[in-house]
Amino acid sequence: MGAIRLVLLGLVATGAEGGACNPVDSCPKLSDGLYCPVNDVTEHADINRDVALIKRYLEDTPDYAMAKEVYTMGNFSSKGLGNMRTLQDLALKDMTVGGKYTNVFYTGALSLYNSTSAIWHDYIMACLDNTGVCQGQSDSFRRYVINKALIGVVTAYATYEFGAAVWKGENGQTADGEAAYAWDEGAAFYIGNIDPVLGDGFSGAAPGNLYSPYEFNWKRDFDYPDGTNTHQASIPILNYGLINLRGSYNAANVKAAELGMYKIFSIAAIRSAIKYADKAYNGGTMEPKYLAEGWAYWRSASGYMSNFNATAVEAVDALFDLKQTSIPADAPCKVKTLVESLYPHLGITCAMVGKWKDAPTGGCLDSVCDDTGNSATLLGGSDAYVDMCKATTTTTGGSTETSLAGRAAALPAAGALAAMVALSCQ
Ligand SMILES: *[C@@H]1O[C@H](CO)[C@@H](O)[C@H](O)[C@H]1NC(C)=O
Ligand SMILES: *[C@@H]1O[C@H](CO)[C@@H](O)[C@H](O)[C@H]1NC(C)=O
Ligand SMILES: *[C@@H]1O[C@H](CO)[C@@H](O)[C@H](O)[C@H]1NC(C)=O
Numbered sequence: 001m002g003a004i005r006l007v008l009l010g011l012v013a014t015g016a017e018g019g020a021c022n023p024v025d026s027c028p029k030l031s032d033g034l035y036c037p038v039n040d041v042t043e044h045a046d047i048n049r050d051v052a053l054i055k056r057y058l059e060d061t062p063d064y065a066m067a068k069e070v071y072t073m074g075n076f077s078s079k080g081l082g083n084m085r086t087l088q089d090l091a092l093k094d095m096t097v098g099g100k101y102t103n104v105f106y107t108g109a110l111s112l113y114n115s116t117s118a119i120w121h122d123y124i125m126a127c128l129d130n131t132g133v134c135q136g137q138s139d140s141f142r143r144y145v146i147n148k149a150l151i152g153v154v155t156a157y158a159t160y161e162f163g164a165a166v167w168k169g170e171n172g173q174t175a176d177g178e179a180a181y182a183w184d185e186g187a188a189f190y191i192g193n194i195d196p197v198l199g200d201g202f203s204g205a206a207p208g209n210l211y212s213p214y215e216f217n218w219k220r221d222f223d224y225p226d227g228t229n230t231h232q233a234s235i236p237i238l239n240y241g242l243i244n245l246r247g248s249y250n251a252a253n254v255k256a257a258e259l260g261m262y263k264i265f266s267i268a269a270i271r272s273a274i275k276y277a278d279k280a281y282n283g284g285t286m287e288p289k290y291l292a293e294g295w296a297y298w299r300s301a302s303g304y305m306s307n308f309n310a311t312a313v314e315a316v317d318a319l320f321d322l323k324q325t326s327i328p329a330d331a332p333c334k335v336k337t338l339v340e341s342l343y344p345h346l347g348i349t350c351a352m353v354g355k356w357k358d359a360p361t362g363g364c365l366d367s368v369c370d371d372t373g374n375s376a377t378l379l380g381g382s383d384a385y386v387d388m389c390k391a392t393t394t395t396t397g398g399s400t401e402t403s404l405a406g407r408a409a410a411l412p413a414a415g416a417l418a419a420m421v422a423l424s425c426q
Contacts, residue, residue, distance in 0.1 A: 019181045026392045030191040031201045031210050034235050036389040038246065039181045041188035043085070045212075047157075048192030049076035050087055051150045052211040058143040067146065068128040091121040091153045095160040103163035105262060106156060109303020112310060112317075119156070119303065120149050123322075133322045140289040145322070148296030154189050155213040155265055155300050161186030162241070162258045169245050169254055179245045187238045190214050190261075202232060216297070217264060220271040227271070227354020228378060230264045236381030237261060243382060259347070260379035265301040266346050267353055270339045272297030273316060275356050277332040278365060280320075286327050295320040308345035312338045333364035340369050347376040 019039030021027035027037050030045055050070050057067040074084030094116065095106035113119045126132035127142040134142050161182045168179035192212030199207055206218040218231035241257030244250040276294025280287055298320055306313040316338050319331045343349060350369030359365035 019184065020177060021388070023392060025388050025390050027389050028193070029389050030188060030193050031196060031212065032191050032214065032235055033201045034385060035187055035191065035238050035242075036386045037184035037187060038176045038242065038386055038388045039184045041181075041184045042193060043078050043080075044185045045188035045191065045193035046077040047085055047087065047090065047154060047189060048194060048210065048212040050074060051147070051154065052194065052209070054087075054150060055143075055147050055211060058139075058146060062139050062143060064128050064130070064142075068125075071124065071128065071150075087150055087153055088121065090157040091119070091124065092116055093157065093160060095156065095163065097164075101160075101163040101167045103159055104307055105159040105265070105301075105304040106163075107303075108305070108307040109156070112303050112306040112313065119299075120153050124149050124153075138288060141292050144289045144292035145296060148293050149299075151211075151213055151216050152296055152300035155216075158186045158190040158213060159258075159262070159265075161189060162261060165241070165245060166251075166254055166258060169249055170251060174245060174249045176246060179249075180242060183238075183242050183245055186261075187242075190234070190238070202235070206231075213265075213268075213300075216300075217268045220268045220275075223275055223357055224271050224354035225357055228267065228352040230267050233378060233381070234261065234264050236383050237264070237379050238381070239383070239385055240379065240381035242386060243384065246386070256379050257381070260381065262301075262304055263346060263348050263352075263378055266305055266342075267348055269298050269301035269305070270342075270348075270353055271356070272300075273320070273335050273339055274332065274365060275358070277319060277327070277335040278356075278358075278360070281327040281329065281331055284329065286325065291320065291322065291324065291327065295322055305342055305346065308342055312341055336365055336367075336369075343369075344374045344376065348378070349374050349376050352376075352378060 019041060021038075021040045027040055028042055029036060030041075053075055054067045054070050057063045057070065070087075072086060072088045074086040077085040079085050095101065095103045109119045110116060123133065124146055127134035127137075127145045130136075130142070134145060165179045165182035165186065168174075168182055173179050190212065191214040192210050194210050194212075196207035197209045199205065201207070201210075206215050206222060208215075214231050214234065217234065221227070221229050221231055237257050237260040240260075241254055244253035244257065273294060276290050276297065279290035280294050282290065298316060302313050302317060316335055319327075319335055340350065343353070350371045353369070355369075356365055
């Protein structure tokens with residue numbers, strides 16, 4: 001017992017130093033294998049495992065009760081000392097912390113949907129409980145609302161961390177355990193740390209098992225092959241934000257990185273709206289699960305976009321109203337026109353969004369989107385990745401093992417160990 005208490009105290013002391021890695025220059029990477037955090041953000045990235053677990057509970061014969069338990073109580077992501085980080089907490093977070101942080105991604109959604117719980121939580125609960133807008137709906141409809149809404153919850157939470165990093169930087173908190181830690185957390189929520197079942201986590205087809213916003217963006221990259229490869233573009237942008245928060249702090253560059261991520265989130269939402277408006281219409285026989293998917297993915301950045309033109313965003317919202325029982329034939333064309341009107345305001349272009357690979361030939365989704373007068377660019381970021389994810393060498397019983405501080409070698413974070421020890425003390 002005495003020994004356990006000593007271990008526990010040691011871990012608590014580690015926690016007080018923020019998210020320092022152990023060894024300090026051997027931080028575990030995320031699913032992409034490129035961005036190198038300067039803190040151990042394993043537990044933060046683990047929230048995407050809860051998204052995956054809920055998805056599994058909702059497969060085949062859905063177990064809504066167990067899915068709800070994961071949503072409300074958590075499973076994989078520990079905050080230390082036995083406290084779990086939950087998707088529900090993320091969904092209900094005041095992302096300005098009483099007005100301290102600036103987060104126009106969140107405040108836009110708040111003013112559009114009127115309360116934090118009305119953005120995601122109320123819908124997730126309605127579909128888990130078979131009430132409200134989900135009452136009497138099919139399992140596939142309920143499952144799509146829940147699964148895809150959770151991607152939106154995590155996307156929004158990444159913006160919370162970016163906003164926290166910006167504020168900390170502006171307030172002189174530029175040590176690695178301060179602003180950079182918040183930025184790393186944002187990257188961790190966005191990318192996740194599940195080992196990809198195929199590929200390297202960056203190139204080729206989306207592996208399909210990451211369940212993170214990054215993978216959602218990746219799937220849309222595949223759907224819009226001539227547009228910007230957003231999931232790949234995000235990594236140097238995230239890296240650029242990090243290096244501008246460390247050492248030579250540059251406030252403008254950090255804000256540019258935050259804006260770059262907002263643009264990427266907007267492109268993914270817009271691509272989804274165009275694609276799923278058509279798939280929901282389904283040639284005249286509405287496909288409810290695609291209405292749910294389009295609703296959720298559009299909503300993943302609709303609040304942010306409403307800062308630029310709320311009327312246009314509300315018009316798209318109406319076209320994805322979950323209460324619809326049929327979709328008008330002109331809905332996909334209307335969505336395309338409405339979202340395209342937003343591009344100049346968002347600082348994105350038709351070329352970045354690209355054309356949906358399955359746009360019906362000769363139809364409006366196949367028509368040219370015109371960039372005349374719009375020369376917006378997306379931040380290139382930086383490929384000069386931080387060198388804090390070095391291989392560690394451990395000597396065990398005469399043999400020497402070298403392990404990469406990559407995703408496969410990710411160790412449980414201090415928080416998880418502390419939680420385990422705390423449990424064994426009871
Ligand atoms: C997490 O989920 C697994 C699989 O459903 C379950 O066995 C385990 O008890 C859960 N753990 C926690 C901490 O909720
Ligand atoms: C938000 O509140 C305003 C004012 O009460 C109302 O007009 C609007 O319909 C509400 N929006 C939503 C999405 O409920
Ligand atoms: C906002 O969008 C609406 C609907 O598309 C449009 O009528 C209006 O002109 C737009 N306003 C601005 C300022 O672009």
